[in-house]
Amino acid sequence: MPWVAALPVDAIDADDVARWDHAGKSYAIYRTSDDAIYASDGLCTHEQAHLADGLLDGYLIACPKHNGRFDIRDGSPRRLPACVALRTYAVRVDAGVVHVNLPD
């Protein structure tokens, strides 16, 4: 599984989420208020809205379209209409840049 450089940590505000597009796919990269970084697929599993337009509250990302929510730590759905888990990815920060562990 390759580690791919995504976004500089500074490009994501604390307690916020940013969109990262790579190889034709969209991802969401989260930075919590205590500077922990997480990554997931960028599109909601309900109707494909971009989660980077949503609202991060603690470890919950709220989808901008219907307020379906997911836990960014494991992608589990936490509020209807989100029913299907979001795929999450391991991340690490090297030299101020978020790297995402993507499948081959």
Added chain:
Amino acid sequence: MGRVRRNYALTGPEREQAIADGLASASWYQTPIDRKTLKQLMARRNGPALRDTAIWFALLLATGYGGVHFWGSWLAVPFFMAYGVLYGTSCDSRWHESLHGTPFKTNWLNDALYQLASFMQLWNPVVWRWSHMRHHSDTAIVGRDREIGTMRPPAMVMKALVTGGTTLWLSYMRVLISHARGHFSPDERDFVPADQLPAATQAARVHLAIHACVFAACLWSGSILPAMLISLPRLYGIWLLMLLALPQHAGLAEDVLDHRLNSRTMLLPLPLRFIYWNMNYHLEHHMFPMVPYHALPALHACIRHDCPEPKGLIETWWELFPVLRRQLHDPDHWIDQQLPSGAGPARIGPRLLH
């Protein structure tokens, strides 16, 4: 204009056509707003909704108490008129906002208000949750959105306007009874996931059991007073909601991917905005549904340069009522919303016939 009778069924031919035309779960026009501002607008707080809900409950208690106290004399009338509006009209916006999960930061407060307001609405909390999600995905897309209030020709709406709440109350009760028996229409089965239907049946049974207790209390006391407080306010207090909510989309375009063309914002005085929890900023709500009701005036200020000029309640109805009347015999007529100069280009769907 085209001359096409629309088929609004969610299981009819227009459904397939909407999907084929890319109108289902499509990408909609949004006025650009910088992320920091939008985050501030979307921010959750408990304070405003706790305050407004406390005032709402206090007003319900006070007017309800007055109605009971003066029951049997004409003095009860103004109290029940106020109580009816606070119950039968205001419950709609409380239902709506809590469904979106935006008024309170604490989620169980949203859920609790949602259950209470659904009961007051005489609406099934499960069915309407999914119905409203669809309404937001596919606003006024024929064959997809079952919440198009003024399907053309708008005969049903004109009847509801003439008969006050009676037609609506009877239809809400009929639907609840059918849900309690486990019957769901093909349209409902289209948007409610199958695994949610047992919960919908259960919810309808609980609601009907409460109404049955109210009915029994009426029989026992020999008075309709218990029903005046719980089951009937949606009948005699919904009239103001019809005036406030019908303009949300009525008379405007169908099958467009731009809320500026199919949703309407009205400017209302503060008491009406309290009763309606700012849902008069309807265009704004549809464009950014994560913004709580209390931040909608600020959102309105942010995007109004990009939107049609809003009107007041009387001006809106002055424009709308003749359009609804004309649609009775000319269902292909609608209002073309005018965007201000410099506004972002309208996103018109491929099915709009002009």
